[in-house]
Each structure stands twice: as C-alpha cells, then as structure tokens.
Amino acid sequence: MSCSINLKELGYKNSTKDVFNSVTLNVSHEEKVAIIGANGSGKSSLLKIIAGLITPTSGGVFLFHDEMKSLKDFRKYRCDIGYLPQDVSDHFLCPTVIEDVMFALRAKGKSKDDAYKKSYEMLQSLGIVHLENRNIYDLSGGEQKIVALAGILITEPKILLLDEPTNALDEDAEQKIIDILNSIKKSMIIVSHHKTFIEKLAPTVYKLNKDGLNRL
Numbered sequence: 001m002s003c004s005i006n007l008k009e010l011g012y013k014n015s016t017k018d019v020f021n022s023v024t025l026n027v028s029h030e031e032k033v034a035i036i037g038a039n040g041s042g043k044s045s046l047l048k049i050i051a052g053l054i055t056p057t058s059g060g061v062f063l064f065h066d067e068m069k070s071l072k073d074f075r076k077y078r079c080d081i082g083y084l085p086q087d088v089s090d091h092f093l094c095p096t097v098i099e100d101v102m103f104a105l106r107a108k109g110k111s112k113d114d115a116y117k118k119s120y121e122m123l124q125s126l127g128i129v130h131l132e133n134r135n136i137y138d139l140s141g142g143e144q145k146i147v148a149l150a151g152i153l154i155t156e157p158k159i160l161l162l163d164e165p166t167n168a169l170d171e172d173a174e175q176k177i178i179d180i181l182n183s184i185k186k187s188m189i190i191v192s193h194h195k196t197f198i199e200k201l202a203p204t205v206y207k208l209n210k211d212g213l214n215r216l
C-alpha cells in the first residue's frame, strides 16, 4: 500500500542532549499509528520533525514519497498536514471559538456562510456547539484542546499528527474524540500516554526510546 510518511534512520539532537537515533517508520495511506514512550524520550520532537517545524540531525523524512531535504520542502505539503501540539494555548488566531474554527476555511476562500455552516457542524460533531461564541482564552485546557482539534479537522488534512490529543479531557469528551478519529480515514500518528485511548484507536503501537522505535 502507498505510504504517506516514511522516516529513514532519523536522529535528533537538541541543544541539551542526544534525544534519539535510528527512527525508521512507514505509515501507509489511512493507517493509524500510536507512539508511546517515557517523558523526555522525544515523542513531541519526532512529531515536530514530521510536521516540518524542526530539523532532524540525521536521516530522512519522506512525505508522499517526496524527500523533505529542508524545512522549505514542507511548504507544498503544509495544507496536507494537521498538527495538534501538546500545548494548544498559543495555537489560536481568533478570539472566539467559531471565528477560530472558520479561520482556515476563510483563508482558503470559502464564503462566510459556507465557512460558518461547516464550522458549526464541526462544533456539533465534537459536542462543543455551546462554546460557539465563547472567548477561547476563557476556556479550560480540555475545552481548548477540542477547539484546536476542530480547527485542524475542518481543513481535512491528509495526515494528522496528534500530540496527546486527550490529555485534560473528561471521559465523554475522550470517547467523542475516539469516535471522530475512528471515523476519519487518514494517516495518523498519535502520541499518547493514555493506554485505553490508544487501544481503541490505533492497531499499531510503537515505543520510542533512544535507539529508535520498537513495535509492541
């Protein structure tokens, strides 16, 4: 099956330490993969590398079989990658929930009415329609996480990179996210410490350690 993401022998060293070496991973079209690992093992760094936000020290990143030799090469795939960071508090561009979710659609040229309708439906499907006109910065961490996810899913990216999507969520919200993500046929890499969440979502689980990924 055709691969959306190939990582070949990736190594990453930041200003303080050698984080990991030899990370090799192939994620097929529509495949869901989870990555677990100890605190500080480099899971968030790995997602940032795949999202084209930081550069690996060695090895190669291929998106849709196209090698990303520098951060510039990611530009043509920017709209195909939906990246949910672990901390979403700085992620928002608009004050209210509905405006923020509509933002990417408006930027893509959708009319205000179309963008509103689609965004409202997204809030409904995620169970947060009651937050529509709330100021994002008055929301709880869990509520902000779902709003950030809405803003990503609305753009229908081909690849989803989700860093701890359910931390700070209650059981109902977590189940909603599981149902939504299960219904989406995209390539996904999900970083999580949450065992039951992973079991319900990703058939393939890897553990990241200093020497690479081990399939569990």
Ligand SMILES: Nc1ncnc2c1ncn2[C@@H]1O[C@H](COP(=O)(O)OP(=O)(O)OP(=O)(O)O)[C@@H](O)[C@H]1O
Residues within 6 Å of the ligand: 014, 015, 016, 017, 019, 037, 038, 039, 040, 041, 042, 043, 044, 045, 046, 086
């Ligand atoms: N900007 C930075 N500068 C220096 N060191 C950093 C930076 N960001 C992360 N680190 C360090 O790099 C290592 C990997 O961090 P990373 O956030 O990728 O780990 P993680 O596996 O996602 O951790 P967690 O499970 O706690 O979220 C950690 O030791 C962290 O302290």
